[in-house]
Amino acid sequence: MSVFETIIIRIVGEQELIIGPLAWTEAGKISGLRVQKEIGVVSIQGDPKQAIDRLVARYEKLFGQISREVCKQAVASILADLKPDEIPASLK
Amino acid sequence: MLGRKPEEIIVDQPIADITKTLYQQGAELSIKNKTLGLLGKLYEIGTIQIEPSKFALQISDIIRAELGFEVVGVFIVNQKEMSLNKFYVTESQKVHEILETGGYTLSTLKIEDLISKPGLTDIEKVGTLYSTASVDLIDNGSLERPELEKLVAEAGLISFIIQPLKSQGGIVGVILMALNRPYDSLSRFELESIASIGKVVGILLDKSLLHEELKVANEGQENLIHIMNHQIKGYLAKGRNIFAEMLEDKEYGLTEKARPMIDEGLKSLTEGVDFVQQVLKGSSAQSGKLVYTMSQINFRSVAYVATEEQGELAKTKGLTIDFKSDAEEYKIVGDEVQLREAVKNLINNSINYTEKGGIKVDIVRKGNKVLLSVKDTGIGLGKDDKARLFQSGGRGKDSLKYNINSTGYGLAFVKGVVEAHKGRVWAESAGLGKGSHFYIELPLA
Numbered sequence: 001m002s003v004f005e006t007i008i009i010r011i012v013g014e015q016e017l018i019i020g021p022l023a024w025t026e027a028g029k030i031s032g033l034r035v036q037k038e039i040g041v042v043s044i045q046g047d048p049k050q051a052i053d054r055l056v057a058r059y060e061k062l063f064g065q066i067s068r069e070v071c072k073q074a075v076a077s078i079l080a081d082l083k084p085d086e087i088p089a090s091l092k
Numbered sequence: 093m094l095g096r097k098p099e100e101i102i103v104d105q106p107i108a109d110i111t112k113t114l115y116q117q118g119a120e121l122s123i124k125n126k127t128l129g130l131l132g133k134l135y136e137i138g139t140i141q142i143e144p145s146k147f148a149l150q151i152s153d154i155i156r157a158e159l160g161f162e163v164v165g166v167f168i169v170n171q172k173e174m175s176l177n178k179f180y181v182t183e184s185q186k187v188h189e190i191l192e193t194g195g196y197t198l199s200t201l202k203i204e205d206l207i208s209k210p211g212l213t214d215i216e217k218v219g220t221l222y223s224t225a226s227v228d229l230i231d232n233g234s235l236e237r238p239e240l241e242k243l244v245a246e247a248g249l250i251s252f253i254i255q256p257l258k259s260q261g262g263i264v265g266v267i268l269m270a271l272n273r274p275y276d277s278l279s280r281f282e283l284e285s286i287a288s289i290g291k292v293v294g295i296l297l298d299k300s301l302l303h304e305e306l307k308v309a310n311e312g313q314e315n316l317i318h319i320m321n322h323q324i325k326g327y328l329a330k331g332r333n334i335f336a337e338m339l340e341d342k343e344y345g346l347t348e349k350a351r352p353m354i355d356e357g358l359k360s361l362t363e364g365v366d367f368v369q370q371v372l373k374g375s376s377a378q379s380g381k382l383v384y385t386m387s388q389i390n391f392r393s394v395a396y397v398a399t400e401e402q403g404e405l406a407k408t409k410g411l412t413i414d415f416k417s418d419a420e421e422y423k424i425v426g427d428e429v430q431l432r433e434a435v436k437n438l439i440n441n442s443i444n445y446t447e448k449g450g451i452k453v454d455i456v457r458k459g460n461k462v463l464l465s466v467k468d469t470g471i472g473l474g475k476d477d478k479a480r481l482f483q484s485g486g487r488g489k490d491s492l493k494y495n496i497n498s499t500g501y502g503l504a505f506v507k508g509v510v511e512a513h514k515g516r517v518w519a520e521s522a523g524l525g526k527g528s529h530f531y532i533e534l535p536l537a
Contacts, residue, residue, distance in 0.1 A: 017126065018118040064112035070119055073279035077160035080273040081186070081248060 003082065004048035005041040007075050007091075008033070008055065014074035015059055015067070026062065030054045049088040056090035123281045130158050130285050131292055138296030147300045148180035151293055155267070159282055162187050162249055163270035166297070169263055176266060187247045187270075194243060248272040255286050257294035264298045318375060325368040332361035367499055373433070374501025377508025384427040384512060388537055391422040391431070391462050392455055398435035399453045406443050412450030413439070422455065422462040423537045426513045434509040437502045438466045438517075438530050445528070446470030457536070461515075464532040473521035473528050481519055482507040510534065 001009075008027070012035060015023035024037045033051045034042040044051050059067040072079075072091050079087055133154050141147045148166035156164040165181030183191070253269040267289060271278075278286075335358035338344045339351070346354060376382040399415040406413040442451045449469025456463050473481070482503045503517075510517040515534035521527065 014122075017122040018115060062111065063115035064108075066112070066116055066119060073281070076273055076277055076279065077271070080250070080271075080277075 001041075002048070003078065003086075004044065004052060007052055007078055007088075008035065008044075009040050010074045010078065011052070011055060011059075011071045014070055018070065019063070023059075026058055027055055030058060049086075052088040053090040056088070123279075123284065126281050127284045127288055130154070131288055133158070134289065134292050134296065138292075138299070142300055142303050144297070144300040144304050145180060147297065149182070151296075152180050152182040152267075155269070155289060156182050156184065159269075159285060161269045161271045162247065163268070165268045166257075166265060166293075167268055168265040168297075168301070176268075179265070181268070187249075190243070190247045194246075196243065251275045253286065255290045257290055257297055259294045259298035261298070264294055264301065267293065314375070314379070318372065321368050321372050321375075325365060325372065328361050328364040328368060332358060332365055335361060370499045370505065371501045374499065374503075374505035374508070377430075377505045377512070380508070380512070382430065382508065382512070384430060386425055386427055388423055388425055389428045389431070391424045391426070391464070391534060392417055392420065394428055394432050395435050395453060395455050395464050398432045399439060401436055402439040402443060402451075405440065406451060409443060409446070410448070411443060411446055413443075413453070414450065415453045417455040420457065422457065424462065424513070424534050425537050426534070427509075430509045431513065434506045435464065435466075435532070437506050438532065441502055442466050442468035442470060442528065442530065449527075458533070460536050461533050462536055464534075466530045467527065468529075469527045471528075472524045472526040473519060474524050478519055478521070482517065506532070 012023050012027045015026075021037070024035060027033065027035045030051060031054065032045040033055065034044075036042050056068055056071045059071065068090065075091060079091060084092075134151060137147060137150045137154065141150055152164045152166055155161070161184075163181060163183045166179040167176035168179050170177050249270045250273050251271055253271070253275060255267045255269070256263045257265045257267060269286070335354050338346060338354055339358060373382065396415055396417070399413060403413055439451060439453060446468045447470070451469075452465075452467045454465045454467070507517050510532055513534055515532060517530070517532050520529045520531070
């Protein structure tokens with residue numbers, strides 16, 4: 001599993017703890033991203049960083065700024081190991 | 093909806109505000125749930141795992157996995173040396189690989205000179221959480237400073253946290269956590285978890301350490317009793333041999349008046365040697381220290397000889413003793429001497445607690461096992477008796493009323509021997525005054 005897939009899974013999993021299965025439903029609506037609760041990330045088309053940005057933005061649009069913080073905290077330990085240019089803008 | 097992209101969202105503002113409020117509350121609940129979930133796991137480990145090192149191992153693993161830290165270790169405060177002694181340290185795969193490449197392990201990690209570490213004096217005084225970005229904390233002189241700093245940098249360790257583990261008696265240890273990001277970046281869940289861990293793990297660790305202390309003390313006591321018994325047996329045996337010699341050898345010129353007294357002395361010392369011998373053997377059998385010489389034997393003849401050897405004692409008490417078995421040879425792999433002793437003990441026990449009637453020894457095949465039963469018409473067993481009957485020093489409630497020489501180790505010996513032969517022993521009784529039924533079940537060869 002790529003680091004970006006891990007980030008997506010971690011974000012959706014964290015959102016699921018707060019909003020339930022809706023987290024997966026909303027993630028499924030992101031263009032270029034195919035997710036399935038039982039499997040995780042099925043595929044990412046295009047730039048994975050942009051897919052993550054779109055995912056974070058979608059949660060933020062629905063649930064406000066705090067949801068972005070939730071996303072960032074969920075993946076803080078993963079981001080710490082990435083180079084600055086590898087980190088999606090929404091999580092900086 | 094026509095023409096709208098799947099990601100496009102149109103939100104009604106008042107509803108959006110409600111949603112955001114609900115989300116915020118959900119996020120709060122989620123933090124509490126996650127913290128409680130982690131504490132639940134820690135409690136579960138504390139309940140199941142009583143051995144301190146295994147407890148520390150599992151606790152460290154869980155905390156590291158749940159909080160995504162790079163290194164988590166449990167250390168015990170050694171007040172005498174003013175050091176934190178490593179109990180168990182677990183590291184992430186990444187850190188493990190980096191250490192391995194450099195030929196290092198965390199196995200020898202020991203934080204010495206506790207008082208000189210910045211912040212640790214605070215822990216001693218007030219027991220507060222301490223975090224630092226300096227490798228001072230883990231510098232124990234085992235590595236050159238530049239080498240240590242290089243290693244820490246390669247492993248991506250940015251900050252170190254020490255959470256004191258508190259119990260009623262004060263600080264029992266600390267949890268050392270190393271992470272790949274600054275302490276300030278920790279989420280509320282992580283901070284709340286770390287604070288809770290200090291309280292929960294401290295109490296659980298204290299309990300676990302206390303258990304270990306008791307275990308060591310018990311073992312020490314057991315060894316002491318064992319040594320004492322061996323010494324006593326030596327003195328008694330020496331006295332017995334002297335008296336026996338005096339009685340047998342006419343050269344000692346014992347007067348007829350002295351002879352009965354020496355005779356009585358010999359009898360008493362012989363009983364004393366047997367008593368101590370039984371305690372020693374029972375204790376050895378229970379602790380697994382008894383040595384067995386295994387070979388293929390016929391359990392039927394073992395049981396028969398044991399019954400025969402107890403015949404005289406039964407007769408003296410006016411009891412009948414019957415041995416019943418078919419002609420089949422019950423071949424088992426076992427130690428003939430110890431098994432005969434075990435069966436003898438079982439029968440002897442029945443004789444000691446039977447005032448009238450008799451003892452029936454029965455041996456039958458039960459599938460691929462052989463079942464020996466010893467049935468008596470004795471005082472029977474109460475509910476509490478059954479529970480402690482086969483324990484070292486365990487006796488029935490009124491045991492000493494009927495058998496003043498009871499060591500409480502006879503049946504413990506039986507249990508130890510039978511279990512060493514992968515068998516089982518148990519007792520049944522319809523109640524007090526209704527006789528007892530003892531069973532030994534052993535696997536056939």
